[in-house]
Amino acid sequence: MPAMPTIPIAVPVEGEADLVRRATAGEAQAVRAIIRTHNQRLYRLVRAVLRNNADAEDVLQEAYLRAFANLGRFQGEASLSTWLSRIALNAALMRLRAQKRMKRVAPAPELAKAEIIPFPLASSIADPERVMAQRQLLHLVEEATDALPETFRLVFVARVIEGLSVEETAALLELAPATVKTRLHRARKLIRTQLEERIGPVLVEAFPFAGVRCERLTQAVLSKLGLAE
Incomplete structure (x- = not known):
């Protein structure tokens, strides 16, 4: 869990x-x-x-x-x-x-799968389609991050995910600031390449307007046309 x-x-x-x-x-x-x-x-x-x-x-x-x-x-x-x-x-x-x-x-297979790290959703309204899309994107980001070489992955997590400064990251990982900058640049490039290769199929379902939202609109239109059941 x-x-x-x-x-x-x-x-x-x-x-x-x-x-x-x-x-x-x-x-x-x-x-x-x-x-x-x-x-x-x-x-x-x-x-x-x-x-x-x-x-x-x-x-x-x-x-x-x-x-x-x-x-x-x-x-x-x-x-x-x-x-x-x-x-x-x-x-x-x-x-x-x-x-x-x-x-x-x-x-084992059940542990090999990348799991989603929970995070608060921006919308306070439960929208299954949008939640699924967000989870898919998070899944891709997590997989791309996990695929980074260890030296790049640690710098990427510290700088981008945790928001540490170059100096803080250098002190934490015992690296020179210039090395942190170089590794972060390469990590971002690798992440970008992987996401560009895989994000297309996910974006097909971007801006979802189905399920609850679609039904709500449908009922509103039917009501205004005097056709509500």
Whole structure:
């Protein structure tokens, strides 16, 4: 079952130290606040490495446990977000290396399928046709992102999906800013190429006007013509 999205909670810089202190002391509310604040970003970064929802969730849980066990060592030299991200990425890379060493067999069909990461729809009115179209587009974007080479994929997720700056991405991935820019350029080009090749069949169903919306219009016209049943 795909991870449900979390709503990031802005934590003032001046309150971060206090939050860390309370979490280190074992205050559940502080631990929960840290997880809810960073969950979305950490999940996406871990998934960018592993490309599997179940593995990403499992590794993220391990990363949180490791982080909270060592929270007392956090000195604030980097932001808590960066510190947690590095722990999560290291955990994901360790899992990936372990999988390669074991020459893990291909995942079962039900896990091999790319799953949709839920996100809030722009429209508040349920429209099955439009929801389906949006899901199809998201599916293509996720598949195209998963198909990127790992070095490009991590930069793309950090910069485009998470919105980190070039400097933040460089610090997180321990790269030179120029390398981040180059990899992002190549990642975007690869994504664009893949989407252009596959988006045609999906766009055939763009701007859907069937189902509920079509029936609503039909009934309105029939009513105005005095033909409503």
